[in-house]
Amino acid sequence: MQTALKTTSIKQKTNQALGVNLEDARISKSYLAVAFIAVLLGGLLGLVQGLNRAGVLTLPAWANYYQVLTAHGLLLVVVFSAFFTIGYFYAGLSHTLGGLLPKVRKIAWVGFWTKIVGFVLVVIPVLMNEASVMYTFYPPMAAHPMFYFGLVLIVLGVWALSVGAFMQVAHWRKNHKGQHLPIMAFFATGVFILLVGATAFVAVEVLFLIIPWVLGWTDGINVMLSRTLFWAFGHTAVNIWYLTAVSAWYVVIPKIIGGHRWSDLLTRMVVIPLVIMNITGGFHHQIVDPAISEGIKYMHVFMSLAIGFPSLMTAYALFRVFERTARQKGGTGFIGWFKKMPWGDVRFLSPFIAMVAFIPAGAGGIVQSTNQLDQVVHNTMWIVGHFHLTLGMSVVMTFFGISYWLIPYLSKRVLTPNMNKVGVVQTIIWTVGMVIMAISMHIAGLFGSPRRTSFTTYGDFAEQLGWNPLMAAVGIGATLLLIAVILQVYAVFNMMFFAPKGETEFPIAEEEPGAAKTPYWTERWGVWVVLMLLVISMAYVIPIVDMIVNAPPGSPPFKTW
Amino acid sequence: MGQFIAGLLLLLALMIPPVATLMESVMIIHMHMQMPMLIIAGFFMGRFFLDRFPQFFKKYNQNGLPGILLFTIIMVYWMLPRTMDEALTVQTVEAFKFISLPFLAGVPLRDSWKKLNKVGRNNLITLFAVMFIGFGWLYIQSNAQLCNNYLVIDQIILGWGFITMAICLVIYLAYSLLVDPSQYE
Numbered sequence: 001m002q003t004a005l006k007t008t009s010i011k012q013k014t015n016q017a018l019g020v021n022l023e024d025a026r027i028s029k030s031y032l033a034v035a036f037i038a039v040l041l042g043g044l045l046g047l048v049q050g051l052n053r054a055g056v057l058t059l060p061a062w063a064n065y066y067q068v069l070t071a072h073g074l075l076l077v078v079v080f081s082a083f084f085t086i087g088y089f090y091a092g093l094s095h096t097l098g099g100l101l102p103k104v105r106k107i108a109w110v111g112f113w114t115k116i117v118g119f120v121l122v123v124i125p126v127l128m129n130e131a132s133v134m135y136t137f138y139p140p141m142a143a144h145p146m147f148y149f150g151l152v153l154i155v156l157g158v159w160a161l162s163v164g165a166f167m168q169v170a171h172w173r174k175n176h177k178g179q180h181l182p183i184m185a186f187f188a189t190g191v192f193i194l195l196v197g198a199t200a201f202v203a204v205e206v207l208f209l210i211i212p213w214v215l216g217w218t219d220g221i222n223v224m225l226s227r228t229l230f231w232a233f234g235h236t237a238v239n240i241w242y243l244t245a246v247s248a249w250y251v252v253i254p255k256i257i258g259g260h261r262w263s264d265l266l267t268r269m270v271v272i273p274l275v276i277m278n279i280t281g282g283f284h285h286q287i288v289d290p291a292i293s294e295g296i297k298y299m300h301v302f303m304s305l306a307i308g309f310p311s312l313m314t315a316y317a318l319f320r321v322f323e324r325t326a327r328q329k330g331g332t333g334f335i336g337w338f339k340k341m342p343w344g345d346v347r348f349l350s351p352f353i354a355m356v357a358f359i360p361a362g363a364g365g366i367v368q369s370t371n372q373l374d375q376v377v378h379n380t381m382w383i384v385g386h387f388h389l390t391l392g393m394s395v396v397m398t399f400f401g402i403s404y405w406l407i408p409y410l411s412k413r414v415l416t417p418n419m420n421k422v423g424v425v426q427t428i429i430w431t432v433g434m435v436i437m438a439i440s441m442h443i444a445g446l447f448g449s450p451r452r453t454s455f456t457t458y459g460d461f462a463e464q465l466g467w468n469p470l471m472a473a474v475g476i477g478a479t480l481l482l483i484a485v486i487l488q489v490y491a492v493f494n495m496m497f498f499a500p501k502g503e504t505e506f507p508i509a510e511e512e513p514g515a516a517k518t519p520y521w522t523e524r525w526g527v528w529v530v531l532m533l534l535v536i537s538m539a540y541v542i543p544i545v546d547m548i549v550n551a552p553p554g555s556p557p558f559k560t561w
Numbered sequence: 562m563g564q565f566i567a568g569l570l571l572l573l574a575l576m577i578p579p580v581a582t583l584m585e586s587v588m589i590i591h592m593h594m595q596m597p598m599l600i601i602a603g604f605f606m607g608r609f610f611l612d613r614f615p616q617f618f619k620k621y622n623q624n625g626l627p628g629i630l631l632f633t634i635i636m637v638y639w640m641l642p643r644t645m646d647e648a649l650t651v652q653t654v655e656a657f658k659f660i661s662l663p664f665l666a667g668v669p670l671r672d673s674w675k676k677l678n679k680v681g682r683n684n685l686i687t688l689f690a691v692m693f694i695g696f697g698w699l700y701i702q703s704n705a706q707l708c709n710n711y712l713v714i715d716q717i718i719l720g721w722g723f724i725t726m727a728i729c730l731v732i733y734l735a736y737s738l739l740v741d742p743s744q745y746e
């Protein structure tokens with residue numbers, strides 16, 4: 001026991017002296033490698049979809065559009081985002097909390113392999129065209145049972161990683177009584193709490209509703225209940241990826257531009273309400289669903305807009321940091337300070353564009369939260385345009401920007417000026433591609449072009465033919481995007497294995513000098529979790545009891561493809 | 562004074578007839594949202610009364626227990642189906658609701674809560690968790706319509722609302738029993 005204690009403390013010291021702990025780095029690198037392989041495959045399928053919808057590519061007989069779409073959605077919103085988030089936050093925990101505990105490291109590996117095995121189980125039926133249910137897998141569409149077993153394993157993997165993160169945080173707090181959790185670990189705690197909360201809903205859906213039903217133990221499924229459980233998860237998952245990006249905006253970007261973090265209290269007060277109020281936002285994906293009364297939908301508009309408020313605080317805080325830093329560097333005038341920002345640094349440029357993209361993306365989100373407006377855009381290409389702005393730009397470009405320092409940091413290499421140039425070019429191509437694609441998708445959607453529909457001319461119906469130029473633009477955007485994907489993945493693996501050796505810092509900005517001390521109550525995670533549970537039960541009890549007590553007979557499984 | 566104004570504004574907002582009608586149209590929102598918000602309004606306004614009449618609270622609510630007793634009685638009174646129903650049909654009962662919850666439950670809660678120690682607080686929470694389970698059971702299993710103004714499905718929803726609240730309270734109790742803050746703070 002004595003020696004064990006000693007070795008850990010020696011390890012902690014070497015960790016601080018030598019930068020990243022190699023064993024911890026291996027964990028994060030594995031997660032990031034999987035994430036970027038998923039980007040490559042997902043991007044390729046995205047191109048296939050884009051070209052199909054542009055009308056220039058007919059899929060071969062052995063693949064159907066919905067199969068491709070299922071894989072694209074899963075690879076990008078389930079695999080890429082989750083693996084990146086975990087790799088990034090585990091690196092952050094290791095860096096700010098003095099190295100991962102040996103048992104946490106073990107848990108991280110168990111979680112990794114559980115997720116991988118789960119993912120393989122999901123992919124097999126998708127490849128066999130037995131699970132073309134898209135990433136939302138709405139019943140009564142039913143996939144091969146193996147698909148759902150895979151999902152269960154993925155959820156178990158997420159839980160393992162969350163437990164690991166909580167153990168790490170609890171251990172640190174025991175040894176640092178009365179101190180505030182470092183801000184990066186604070187974000188990580190919020191993210192892992194939300195991950196557990198979100199996946200709990202989908203676990204109930206899959207374990208108690210879907211699996212008994214696809215195995216034939218029950219004859220019918222409660223479709224509305226499944227959709228409601230799914231969106232408690234789906235909505236929160238996406239918000240978790242967003243919160244991950246936000247953590248880099250608050251903590252990392254100020255350091256990269258040579259400034260300070262603004263108000264620590266405000267930052268924590270963005271995380272806490274997002275944790276408490278997030279899950280119930282799932283209802284805004286069901287504005288057009290039946291079986292939820294209008295009064296309830298109306299009340300949920302408030303919940304959705306309440307989540308928007310912390311985003312406004314974020315926008316304010318970040319632009320304040322930018323302006324301050326640039327003025328300190330001699331920028332003057334109303335706009336002049338803008339010139340002082342490090343535009344040539346991909347670690348700044350990419351996440352900056354990501355933030356700007358969130359302005360139209362957020363505005364679109366408010367449109368979709370409004371009942372009457374959502375009736376116009378629901379299930380059209382508008383929605384696809386919207387989430388390629390939120391995810392494909394705000395989240396993904398932040399993640400890409402992170403990769404240019406995180407991967408060299410983990411692999412003890414450096415970001416060379418040449419690789420930085422590759423990054424800048426990649427960022428520009430991605431931006432142009434995504435802007436073209438997202439704008440055309442939004443417009444096509446306003447004219448009624450449906451999402452999740454492979455190319456068709458609707459019997460050369462004139463109105464529908466009018467969509468084609470817009471969809472051709474989608475194809476052009478998709479082509480540019482794939483070029484950017486290839487550059488990005490090349491950069492990632494180059495920085496991981498071939499870039500020149502050296503030390504790279506994990507950039508974490510200091511607080512502004514003379515900042516007020518953050519009150520200790522921000523650390524009461526137990527209270528935040530109970531409040532979160534209270535909000536969830538208040539929001540869900542009416543519709544869910546209603547859906548169960550007044551349920552129709554239930555639907556048998558369908559294979560629609 | 563700021564807190565008093567905030568509480569008063571909340572109370573007034575809840576009293577606006579369309580707001581009151583909307584909230585009272587759904588049984589669970591009537592009981593689990595309007596009523597707690599009335600208590601919160603009183604809780605905020607309490608600051609003013611505590612500053613203004615410290616002697617009164619010192620004399621009659623020395624150790625906090627009388628205040629908690631009053632709070633509990635008012636709470637239990639408003640958890641009965643009969644009283645909710647009456648609030649919707651009899652004007653004076655409705656008026657009593659808007660007075661009793663803020664001033665006879667919210668204000669004493671504020672004074673008493675800080676006078677209770679940790680054990681006292683957790684006992685109160687335990688009491689309410691047990692009551693919520695009881696009321697939840699009452700509302701869920703009753704096949705008869707308990708209120709003239711609400712349907713059976715509203716009752717069942719309310720019952721599950723009680724149960725989920727109770728679960729949250731139990732989780733909080735488990736957290737405060739198992740996690741010793743002095744290890745961290």
Ligand code: HEM
Nearest residue numbers: 043046047049050073076134135391392451452453478481
């Ligand atoms: C290489 C760049 C990308 C291209 C060319 C692309 C293109 C497309 C296209 C054309 C669709 C199909 C629209 C439909 O028929 O409904 C689609 C759907 C989707 N994309 Fe992308 N996308 C790209 C990147 C991303 C990224 C980075 C993400 C998220 C992180 C993402 C998430 C999604 C999701 C969730 C769907 C919806 C799937 C469904 O409806 O089931 N995409 N994408």
Ligand SMILES: [Cu+2]
Nearest residue numbers: 235281282284
């Ligand atoms: Cu959402």
